[in-house]
Amino acid sequence: MHELNWGIHVILYLFLAGLGAGAVVVSGSVLLRKGGFGSSRFAVARCGALIGPIPVMLGTFMLVFELGQPFRALNLFKVINLSPMSIGSWFLAAFIFFSLLYALTFLPPWAGPGDRLARMRRTLAWICVPSGIGVAIYTGILLGAMPARPFWNSPILAGLFLLSAVSSGVAAIMLMGAFFRRKSTDPAVRDDYHNSSYLLTATDAIILGGELVIIFLFLLFAHLTIGDVRYAVAEILPGGQLAMPFWILVVGFGVFVPFVIEIIEIRPKLLNGGVFKSRMAIEVVVPILILIGGFTLRYVVVIAGQISASAAL
Amino acid sequence: MNAKQKKLASRRGFMQKLLGGAAVASAAAAVPVLTTATSEVEEKQPQAKHYGMLIDTRKCIGCHSCSVACKAEFDVPLGFTRSWVEYTEKGSYPNVSRNFLPRLCNHCRHPQCVDVCPTGATYKRKQDGIVVIDTGLCIGCKYCIQACPYDARFLNPVTGFADKCDFCIHRVSKGLDPACVNSCVGGARVFGDISDPDSEISRQLATNPVTVLRPGKGTEPNVYYIAADHSSEHENKRGWYDVRVTTHRREKKRR
Numbered sequence: 001m002h003e004l005n006w007g008i009h010v011i012l013y014l015f016l017a018g019l020g021a022g023a024v025v026v027s028g029s030v031l032l033r034k035g036g037f038g039s040s041r042f043a044v045a046r047c048g049a050l051i052g053p054i055p056v057m058l059g060t061f062m063l064v065f066e067l068g069q070p071f072r073a074l075n076l077f078k079v080i081n082l083s084p085m086s087i088g089s090w091f092l093a094a095f096i097f098f099s100l101l102y103a104l105t106f107l108p109p110w111a112g113p114g115d116r117l118a119r120m121r122r123t124l125a126w127i128c129v130p131s132g133i134g135v136a137i138y139t140g141i142l143l144g145a146m147p148a149r150p151f152w153n154s155p156i157l158a159g160l161f162l163l164s165a166v167s168s169g170v171a172a173i174m175l176m177g178a179f180f181r182r183k184s185t186d187p188a189v190r191d192d193y194h195n196s197s198y199l200l201t202a203t204d205a206i207i208l209g210g211e212l213v214i215i216f217l218f219l220l221f222a223h224l225t226i227g228d229v230r231y232a233v234a235e236i237l238p239g240g241q242l243a244m245p246f247w248i249l250v251v252g253f254g255v256f257v258p259f260v261i262e263i264i265e266i267r268p269k270l271l272n273g274g275v276f277k278s279r280m281a282i283e284v285v286v287p288i289l290i291l292i293g294g295f296t297l298r299y300v301v302v303i304a305g306q307i308s309a310s311a312a313l
Numbered sequence: 314m315n316a317k318q319k320k321l322a323s324r325r326g327f328m329q330k331l332l333g334g335a336a337v338a339s340a341a342a343a344v345p346v347l348t349t350a351t352s353e354v355e356e357k358q359p360q361a362k363h364y365g366m367l368i369d370t371r372k373c374i375g376c377h378s379c380s381v382a383c384k385a386e387f388d389v390p391l392g393f394t395r396s397w398v399e400y401t402e403k404g405s406y407p408n409v410s411r412n413f414l415p416r417l418c419n420h421c422r423h424p425q426c427v428d429v430c431p432t433g434a435t436y437k438r439k440q441d442g443i444v445v446i447d448t449g450l451c452i453g454c455k456y457c458i459q460a461c462p463y464d465a466r467f468l469n470p471v472t473g474f475a476d477k478c479d480f481c482i483h484r485v486s487k488g489l490d491p492a493c494v495n496s497c498v499g500g501a502r503v504f505g506d507i508s509d510p511d512s513e514i515s516r517q518l519a520t521n522p523v524t525v526l527r528p529g530k531g532t533e534p535n536v537y538y539i540a541a542d543h544s545s546e547h548e549n550k551r552g553w554y555d556v557r558v559t560t561h562r563r564e565k566k567r568r
Contacts, residue, residue, distance in 0.1 A: 083431040306459070312547070
């Protein structure tokens with residue numbers, strides 16, 4: 001029996017922190033973007049900014065209480081060293097602080113593009129995007145830093161976690177957007193909604209495509225090598241203990257199916273200059289699939305890393 | 314402080330040399346150590362010692378007295394071990410063997426656990442190369458436990474901190490051998506200063522074929538083995554001969 005030192009708390013933290021950081025990164029990038037998509041950009045940015053900090057804080061709380069001695073976690077801030085966890089916790093602290101401020105700038109009822117908080121909002125977005133990327137990517141570096149864990153010991157894991165985080169963030173924004181959508185007969189409002197939906201769907205399709213490429217590269221290079229890594233990756237290849245959740249929930253329903261649906265949706269506007277109409281069913285089902293896939297990815301990676309080991313003593 | 318330790322630690326070697334008849338030479342060598350007057354000695358001091366262990370598995374009888382002595386020495390909680398003995402059983406009748414592999418923290422030259430520790434709670438002591446845990450800083454995040462290729466660490470359920478072998482630092486600093494060495498009935502363990510070419514361990518390392526565990530991980534362990542069986546259960550995949558490893562750490566498999 002292999003010991004699972006990192007269990008569900010860590011898995012949930014990796015998922016929630018990635019989701020929240022991804023949502024804020026998308027929000028900030030959309031806000032800072034120049035031109036195109038009119039005021040619909042602001043709605044997306046607002047949605048992402050308001051969602052973002054909540055799961056990150058929730059995940060952090062779980063992680064801190066999992067220690068059993070919550071206040072010991074303050075020791076992390078006595079030093080900075082090159083441990084990925086040390087750098088990550090500084091990023092996380094900065095991200096939580098600034099993303100909360102960033103979210104506050106969207107809270108007033110009069111908040112809108114070009115109001116008196118606009119300048120501060122942009123400044124905070126410039127801080128939140130890099131620190132959010134830091135939070136999303138450090139978790140992959142943290143796992144990847146250990147030669148003792150051949151499954152994790154891959155530089156591409158950090159990239160996979162980053163893309164998965166951003167994609168989960170987009171999914172959360174889409175889901176919240178669909179959930180809080182106000183029915184309107186005003187065509188301008190509806191156009192805005194379809195515009196922002198197109199922006200999110202197109203972004204997500206690119207990211208999911210990237211995720212597929214990274215998963216392919218991860219498996220390919222694990223298979224091309226010999227020794228520890230190849231033994232370790234056998235856990236998620238057909239016949240391995242985690243093959244089912246990995247291929248069905250992560251690769252199949254978590255990445256591939258949403259990717260195909262989104263490509264079909266955006267194709268008319270992207271390639272033929274057609275009209276993009278967002279559909280409620282897709283706006284709800286696709287994000288839920290992506291979120292399930294994002295969680296299962298963290299689950300599979302964290303467990304597979306701990307049940308596989310180096311072959312030779 | 315440093316000078317005092319140095320003085321204590323070198324007393325035994327000093328006396329031996331005196332008794333050996335090389336009185337003049339040793340006196341000349343010992344003078345700067347005892348006085349620590351010159352700056353040259355100050356510079357040399359951090360590199361003064363590098364503790365290591367050599368385990369001759371041919372002399373090990375698999376009796377677990379090292380594990381028991383270690384548990385008694387540190388009051389290690391039930392079900393956890395800082396020092397343990399693995400049994401490797403191979404082959405099928407009549408071509409079979411059982412080999413014993415005593416295990417402990419390797420006090421590596423490049424300790425992965427130290428690299429990943431976010432608070433600096435675990436570090437390698439400059440004066441003797443022992444990897445220790447500062448429980449005042451440890452937060453119990455288990456990162457070091459994940460990072461150790463030897464699975465030498467565990468989370469102490471009583472204290473909530475990471476725990477592992479520390480070469481019996483409290484005994485060693487008083488000039489005693491670690492508890493496992495002291496209790497070994499077969500005399501399989503040799504503990505000492507590897508950086509001193511005249512030490513027993515250095516002599517045995519130089520005159521025996523030795524191996525370390527998982528050399529491919531680049532950790533450069535300071536625990537050496539003579540005639541260790543490096544077989545692992547991965548070899549069962551080839552199906553040529555059976556290997557069964559019993560770690561004697563509850564249900565834990567070797568990692």
